[in-house]
Amino acid sequence: MGEAPHAPTKVRLRVGRITVSSSLLGAMFLMAISAVGPGFIAQTTTFTAQLGATFAFAIFLSILVDIAVQLNIWRVVGVANMRAQDLANRVLPGAGYLLAALILFGGLVFNVGNIAGTGLGLNAMLGMDARIAAVLSAALAVVILAVKSLGVALDRILVGLGVLMILLTLYVAIVSQPPVGEALRQSVMPETLGTDVFLATVTIIGGTIGGYITYAGAHRLIENGQGGKENVSAITKTSVTGILVTGLIRVLLFLAILGVVAGGVAVMEADNPPAEAFHQAAGEVGLRLFGLIMWAAAVSSVIGAAYTSISFVTTFHPLLEKWRGSLVTTFIGISLAVFLVSGQAPDTLLVLAGALNGVILPVGLGIMLWVAARRSHDLLHGYRYPKWLVVIGVAAWALTVFMALQSLGGIAELWQ
Numbered sequence: 001m002g003e004a005p006h007a008p009t010k011v012r013l014r015v016g017r018i019t020v021s022s023s024l025l026g027a028m029f030l031m032a033i034s035a036v037g038p039g040f041i042a043q044t045t046t047f048t049a050q051l052g053a054t055f056a057f058a059i060f061l062s063i064l065v066d067i068a069v070q071l072n073i074w075r076v077v078g079v080a081n082m083r084a085q086d087l088a089n090r091v092l093p094g095a096g097y098l099l100a101a102l103i104l105f106g107g108l109v110f111n112v113g114n115i116a117g118t119g120l121g122l123n124a125m126l127g128m129d130a131r132i133a134a135v136l137s138a139a140l141a142v143v144i145l146a147v148k149s150l151g152v153a154l155d156r157i158l159v160g161l162g163v164l165m166i167l168l169t170l171y172v173a174i175v176s177q178p179p180v181g182e183a184l185r186q187s188v189m190p191e192t193l194g195t196d197v198f199l200a201t202v203t204i205i206g207g208t209i210g211g212y213i214t215y216a217g218a219h220r221l222i223e224n225g226q227g228g229k230e231n232v233s234a235i236t237k238t239s240v241t242g243i244l245v246t247g248l249i250r251v252l253l254f255l256a257i258l259g260v261v262a263g264g265v266a267v268m269e270a271d272n273p274p275a276e277a278f279h280q281a282a283g284e285v286g287l288r289l290f291g292l293i294m295w296a297a298a299v300s301s302v303i304g305a306a307y308t309s310i311s312f313v314t315t316f317h318p319l320l321e322k323w324r325g326s327l328v329t330t331f332i333g334i335s336l337a338v339f340l341v342s343g344q345a346p347d348t349l350l351v352l353a354g355a356l357n358g359v360i361l362p363v364g365l366g367i368m369l370w371v372a373a374r375r376s377h378d379l380l381h382g383y384r385y386p387k388w389l390v391v392i393g394v395a396a397w398a399l400t401v402f403m404a405l406q407s408l409g410g411i412a413e414l415w416q
Contacts, residue, residue: 026155125291176259
């Protein structure tokens with residue numbers, strides 16, 4: 001991406017009565033497919049195998065919470081026309097630096113998993129050596145993010161990857177013949193509501209909007225010149241649609257795996273449960289499609305993690321913005337080096353990064369809600385922030401606080 005934000009491209013899409021430019025579509029898909037990485041696929045497979053059709057309720061509930069969080073963060077960041085770390089520093093000096101440090105560390109560690117996912121994806125699709133595949137995929141991500149002329153096309157690349165994942169997963173979901181009626185019924189009337197369902201809900205909420213992910217699209221729209229209260233309607237619709245796109249991919253993936261699980265296949269006994277589910281559903285073609293979906297999900301998450309994590313530091317000094325391309329390359333290079341040395345992110349770092357990501361969400365959301373409720377006169381340029389939106393934001397914030405307390409247990413375990 002170049003040293004300065006590029007002008008929005010001219011392609012436009014009609015969403016309801018709002019015309020959405022391709023730059024807003026790019027912001028929407030950046031958030032959506034940043035969430036759909038290797039961990040997203042693994043979580044969905046595991047919980048579908050454990051809970052069956054009841055997992056539909058956890059997905060439905062998580063989408064409602066995700067919308068409440070996303071509506072508030074996108075609207076505050078968008079109307080303020082200021083990145084989250086800069087807003088945080090205006091509310092509490094130093095808070096933005098802390099938020100940036102947490103997101104940079106968490107994004108770097110989890111990006112090792114994304115790099116690994118690109119290798120696994122091309123290995124399943126083409127039989128390519130996973131390490132070579134990871135190097136090639138990392139190089140592609142660096143080129144897309146660091147070369148200005150290709151950065152202009154980033155929005156369309158993101159939309160293309162998102163549509164590709166949706167269509168391929170839809171095909172496998174149809175072939176696996178899942179019990180759709182049962183899944184629909186249990187999405188609103190689950191047979192059981194035990195702690196396992198609640199923990200699954202909390203886990204996938206963190207995986208969808210935790211860490212850097214929830215800020216990815218919001219920062220992108222600011223760089224594309226789509227911020228300001230005059231764009232609030234388009235910002236609102238695209239923020240919700242971004243969550244719905246993520247939800248659609250999860251629903252399709254859930255249905256694809258549910259069809260296999262309902263047929264009696266014990267996918268969790270396989271070395272690679274998601275790949276086994278796709279293989280059982282559609283044979284050799286299914287396995288190749290899984291590889292393509294995994295690669296698309298992983299490489300888009302590499303792009304999302306690198307772009308958003310670096311966007312949290314470039315506003316602190318003009319030289320950092322000037323060196324953005326080098327910072328992106330270094331970020332991806334470190335992630336790749338860790339993968340090549342260890343084959344995966346070290347377990348201790350994963351636990352620590354996961355716990356810190358759990359803390360980031362309530363801290364960041366809390367700051368945004370404070371801006372909405374108490375600083376709209378200056379930071380939001382006099383915009384009258386809807387009270388109902390603050391109320392649902394506070395309700396979602398309370399749940400994220402619980403999630404943070406749960407995740408902090410991971411840090412305690414490191415010292416035992």
